[in-house]
Amino acid sequence: MEKIMSDATSAVNVGSESVKTQNQIAMSLKDVAVSFNGKVAVRDATFDVTKNKVTSLIGPSGSGKTTLLRGLNRLHDLTPGAKVTGQILLEGTDIYRGDITVTELRTRVGMVFQRPNPFPTMSIYDNVVSGLRFNGIKKKSILDEVAEKSLRDAALWESVESRLKVSAGNLSGGEQQRLCIARALALDPEVLLMDEPTSALDPIATLRIEELMVTLKERVTIIIVTHNMQQAARISDDCAFLLMGEDRAGELIEFDATEKIFNNPKDSRTLDYTLGRFG
């Protein structure tokens, strides 16, 4: 683990266009585009997501950040008329055409949604282990162990330890979101997709989730969509900036180390956006 960490760190120091070896890249996107009934929603997404880093997707509303993110665990599969083109590689395997089932993909690429969505009919414990149960793991000793570990990793164990059998609906919004993070972590994913995970939370709950992300990246690669530019600047290592084009389709404007995106971007539109001149 430490070896990977130091490799990844050195890669960023050289700059994200640098010579990253294959095993430092968690996901690789090439010319990815998503369209609905032939209408392009987002296109031109080409970038590499480095392992054990936080990669943020920023841009104004309608720039296709969430649409792109949902392509990474094939959540568009069930939307009639949705089509994902280009190539998305997870550890070198094409997630749409390669030798990987959609259910396996989703256990390896977890997701946390915009609004906390714990299963309301399940207890806290049942929520955390639901992913394991969906995938056929029933042994209680394993479930117990994973539940505790995931809740600890999501910084929720202390506050819920004594009430694991209580309905998840009794938790506060911030706790519910950390429960959803624990639920995703229970499957030990390689990549965690987070779709504006703090937009429905108050500033204190937001801060706790942000702190969590920084510690979590030691064990999981994080890709986060955020509207909050300070958040992207605070927590992400790499940053993709998207913008709505003339034909109302989102497109990738630039991808680089977060520091460069905010301080010295190549494209003037990136600077205009991060300085708050529009969007």
Add this chain to the structure above:
Amino acid sequence: MTMIDELVPQPENASTRDAIRRTAHAHRARRVAISRVMMILCGIALVLTSIPLVLLLIQLIVRGSSQLNATFFTKLPQSPSLVDPNAIGGVLNSIIGTLALTIYASIMAIPVGVLTGVYLAESRSKLAATLRVIAQTMAGAPSILMGLFGFTLIVKYLQIGFTAIAGSFALAVLMLPVIAISTEISVRNVPDTLREAGLALGAKPHKVSLKVVIPSALSGIVTGCLLAVARAIGETAPVLLTIGGGYLNEWRPLNPVSALPLSIYMNAKSEWPSQRAQVWGIALVLVAFVFVLSLTARIWASRKQKRNS
């Protein structure tokens, strides 16, 4: 700031602003007047609706409650004679028959109806669209049709005869579309974010339906089933043509049974005033059954709302 300035019309000068205020004031007065007239009309409509309902209920309670006694609930019907014109006995056979019919009909209709509803909600196929139209049409079809169907298929064609099973089949056909439609609505009302949460954990779609969607929709499904039972319990037409009636405490599926709506129908035609009076008691018991079921359904529904909030 500039955004807001563009959205709100800015009066050119003070006189324009005055004109806007004056017009708005006059408009407000007119709105209040219209509102008052509408409220009065609504009140009148409410009274007109309530009169027949309240009169019926009072009549039912006053005339019905005098019929209710131990004999009513524990004895079989008797035939009055000139010697004893008030020997009408009780309606135990009809109570037993109605309970048996309702239970058999529920056993037949609830599993099929609920599964159909889940299918209607989760499938986008042509078959689902067609089924939905059929279910909606069936839900509005007159109940005598179900009676005729049960009579033709079970009593005549399958030669099973006038039996509890024929009656509960007719009632089940009546309940099916009601259950399917209400299940479909409850399942559809489960937020997509929960489905996505399940799928994003690598669950197969059928597991998401079974472990996430149906449990979340359960209270709505139960409410729909209870309302369907409440409707079936009071239906007369389907049982009239199928159950055969009888004056014994019968509940077995392959025997003729009696039912509360049937004994209302029979007693109402009686030449004995004592039997005609008993109709009110039977009706009161029937309404009480339906009331309890509807109340339970409401409690279930409110539990659901509490949990979702």
